[in-house]
Amino acid sequence: VNRLKKLLRASDVAIVQQGLELLEALATPAIYDALLEGFDSTRIDCTEPKQAHQLGKVFGRPKVEELMRYKWVVINLLARAPAGSDAARKRAAVTHISFISRHYRASFTPPSMPPMEGFTQLSRLDLMLPPATDLSFLSGVTTLSAVYLKGADAADTLCRLDGLQDSAESLQVLILQGTPELVSLDGMGSPPDLRVLKVGNCRKLT
Numbered sequence: 137v138n139r140l141k142k143l144l145r146a147s148d149v150a151i152v153q154q155g156l157e158l159l160e161a162l163a164t165p166a167i168y169d170a171l172l173e174g175f176d177s178t179r180i181d182c183t184e185p186k187q188a189h190q191l192g193k194v195f196g197r198p199k200v201e202e203l204m205r206y207k208w209v210v211i212n213l214l215a216r217a218p219a220g221s222d223a224a225r226k227r228a229a230v231t232h233i234s235f236i237s238r239h240y241r242a243s244f245t246p247p248s249m250p251p252m253e254g255f256t257q258l259s260r261l262d263l264m265l266p267p268a269t270d271l272s273f274l275s276g277v278t279t280l281s282a283v284y285l286k287g288a289d290a291a292d293t294l295c296r297l298d299g300l301q302d303s304a305e306s307l308q309v310l311i312l313q314g315t316p317e318l319v320s321l322d323g324m325g326s327p328p329d330l331r332v333l334k335v336g337n338c339r340k341l342t
Contacts (some may be wrong), residue, residue, distance in 0.1 A: 271299030
């Protein structure tokens with residue numbers, strides 16, 4: 137566990153990804169539970185290091201420049217946690233994830249996002265987009281009511297919303313900002329209760 141802690145708290149994202157791959161290969165529920173010890177929140181929305189206690193004992197004392205990276209690691213740990221583990225129970229209780237930096241020193245664009253279908257109560261997602269062409273990591277999530285997606289210079293490749301359609305029945309608010317490659321909204325399905333749709337800097341959208 138100590139070796140994994142060191143890998144997952146590394147400043148080099150490539151090393152962090154090695155740690156996540158090793159953890160997934162081990163597939164040991166007790167290790168996930170140990171890494172998420174102290175995490176017991178329905179929200180992952182801390183914006184300042186002093187609020188990061190919600191991330192648990194292992195990741196709960198970050199520097200400003202570590203905060204977003206640690207949040208990304210915790211999201212990955214929850215998403216990958218084996219069924220039946222305490223970590224999986226914690227994942228099922230999460231209702232709100234905010235993954236957008238509000239501090240220039242904490243700026244972090246995730247290299248990827250894990251499959252999120254295990255977040256069975258997730259209703260709000262604010263996300264700095266990874267470099268992906270669609271939202272397939274959201275496939276299987278059926279509970280989203282409010283989604284805010286923000287592109288970044290390294291992640292302006294989003295061209296379709298495929299993956300969001302599984303939340304069509306619950307979606308009420310969708311805000312897109314800084315996604316200049318987006319060409320279609322078809323992937324979101326036809327949300328019957330959508331009341332807010334805001335699109336900014338989506339020049340190719342027709």
